[in-house]
Amino acid sequence: MESISSSQDPPDRELSGDEEALMKELERAGLPRREFLKIASLTGTGLLGVQLMATRSARAQAPAPIIKESSEAVAAFLPVDLHVNGTVHKVKLDPRTALLDALRETLGLTGTKKGCDHGQCGACTVIVDGKRVLSCLTLAAQAEGKVIRTVEGLAGDNLHPMQEAFIKHDSFQCGYCTPGQLCSAVALLDEAQRGEASFVTSDLSSRSTDLTEDEIRERMSGNICRCAAYPQIVAAIREVQSGGESARTWGFAPCQQLAETGKESAHEAV
CATH class of the missing domain: 1.10.8 (Helicase, Ruva Protein; domain 3)
Known part of the structure; x- marks a missing residue:
């Protein structure tokens, strides 16, 4: 066989x-x-x-394929002029780029924070043409030609009155949400001056800027503070709207004073 x-x-x-x-x-x-x-x-x-x-084993050791950007992909980048804090930035961006990413990654303005990236926390709030905007939900191309103000643009030679009030009232702890809180608080007062009502506004015919605590809380409800500094934030906003920000009574202690205070505390402990 x-x-x-x-x-x-x-x-x-x-x-x-x-x-x-x-x-x-x-x-x-x-x-x-x-x-x-x-x-x-x-x-x-x-x-x-x-x-x-x-x-x-051979597949694992093989080099990853090099993907080159095609001319079509490069051509897809969109030229955008962003007017941020008094300066015009000419940039080329993917049309899908969010304003938040353009500010942080392209312009290096990292004061604006990325929190939830879904428009739920308010950490990314900036001011566009005088109104509060969630930059994580706004395309950078949508902001072209508009006046954008971030937390870096609030202060001039001195701190903005709202920044002064936040420090005075200890309106933050970790500080991550603070840039968005500040931008929202500054724009909030401008909105009230323009007569824009909120959900709890009792008299729609009045354009009073003397906001109640309930008004401030409602208007700031889109900005979440995980450290729960809400009472201090409200106090800071109420002070600024009343004009009390000019009467600053605090200051930074010099090193010598801090050293003497430390010695006194040590003696009391003994």
């Missing part, structure tokens, strides 16, 4: 579960089913397992 040589195709046979799984892996690696059956018939699945391991 003539024996079957190694060069002849082996007959199809039912594969075990392990062989079936191994064959699928090797087929993805480029090994035909007939070749798999031939090797399995002559040497068993052990050699095939070694071949599979070698294939996986």
